[in-house]
Every structure is written in C-alpha cells, then in structure tokens.
Amino acid sequence: MQIPIQISAEREGNLEEWVLLELQGDLESRTHEEMKNKFIGDLHFTKQGGIPVLIIGHHILYGKVQDLDKPFLYLRKTSDAPESHEKYMDSxxxxxxxxxxxxxxxxxxxxxxxxxPKPIIASTNYSP
Structure with missing residues (x-):
C-alpha cells in the first residue's frame, strides 16, 4: 500500500523549520492535570554562544543545540470519509x-x- 506524501506548491522551497525540544526526566504540573496545549516556560538564548536557557517556574535549565542525524518531517493527514456500502445495493x-x-x-x-534544573533564588538587598 502506498501512502502519498506531498509538499504543496506554496510551501515548496520555503518549508517551516521547527526545533525538537528534548528534556530528561518527567515534567509534571502541581495539579496533575494534562500538559497538552499548556504554557510550560520561557526559552531564551545567551548572547555569548547562543546557549539555550529554559526557565520553568522557579527553575532554570541550560541546554545545547544538536543537529539530528536524520531530519524529521511534520505531516498533516487529510482524508475523506469512506463511502458507505449502504448507498449501494451491491455490497x-x-x-x-x-x-x-x-x-x-x-x-x-x-x-x-x-x-x-537549578533553582532560581532571588536575592533581596532590602534595607529600610
């Protein structure tokens, strides 16, 4: 069975380039609710060297950029519903x-x- 994969004419030559985010360990919310479509943190890059920095709540993580051995493609599936046999007398x-x-x-x-992750500790130099 062949599965047709196409690049639309308007996207050909200028596909969006995404980046995969890989975290080691578990990422859980305090309320144990599903994390799908939720804001998890801020992603920044250092001015010197472009090192990725991820801030999640009161924690900071330092990472690195790696090239993938083989690129991934993000595919969108489009399908028409199958025609029912009930429409036809001949099954x-x-x-x-x-x-x-x-x-x-x-x-x-x-x-x-x-x-x-390292905890972010705010120092206050408050003197009345």
Missing part, C-alpha cells in the same frame, strides 16, 4: 477512502536539556 463494491499526507515542517535540530 461487493469496495469502500473508497482518499487519504493524503502533506509536509508542514522539517525538523533538523534539537535542543537537549539533560542537566538537572
């Missing part, structure tokens, strides 16, 4: 499904955060 007709995948972005690099 020997196969159902027809038109499934396609289009390339939305390419991922060539990853940001690797493998060190333990």
């Amino acid at each position: 020997t007709l196969p159902s027809v499904s038109n499934t396609e995948y289009s390339v939305e972005a390419v991922i060539k690099k990853k940001l690797l955060f493998k060190t333990r």
Whole structure:
C-alpha cells in the first residue's frame, strides 16, 4: 500500500523549520492535570554562544543545540470519509477512502536539556 506524501506548491522551497525540544526526566504540573496545549516556560538564548536557557517556574535549565542525524518531517493527514456500502445495493463494491499526507515542517535540530534544573533564588538587598 502506498501512502502519498506531498509538499504543496506554496510551501515548496520555503518549508517551516521547527526545533525538537528534548528534556530528561518527567515534567509534571502541581495539579496533575494534562500538559497538552499548556504554557510550560520561557526559552531564551545567551548572547555569548547562543546557549539555550529554559526557565520553568522557579527553575532554570541550560541546554545545547544538536543537529539530528536524520531530519524529521511534520505531516498533516487529510482524508475523506469512506463511502458507505449502504448507498449501494451491491455490497461487493469496495469502500473508497482518499487519504493524503502533506509536509508542514522539517525538523533538523534539537535542543537537549539533560542537566538537572537549578533553582532560581532571588536575592533581596532590602534595607529600610
């Protein structure tokens, strides 16, 4: 079975380039709710060397940029619903499904955060 994958004409030559974010360990919320589509932190890069810095709550993580051995493609699936046999008197007709995948972005690099997070401690030099 062949699965057609296409790059649309308007995206050809200028695909979005995404970056994969890799964290070691678990990422949990205090309320144990699902993390999907939630804000988890701020990503910055240092001026000297472009080292990625991820701030999550009161913790800071330092990472590094790595090239992937093989790039990933982000694909979007589009399909038409299969036609039902109930429309036809002859149930020997196969159902027809038109499934396609289009390339939305390419991922060539990853940001690797493998060190333990360090707590952010604010010092206050308050003197009345």
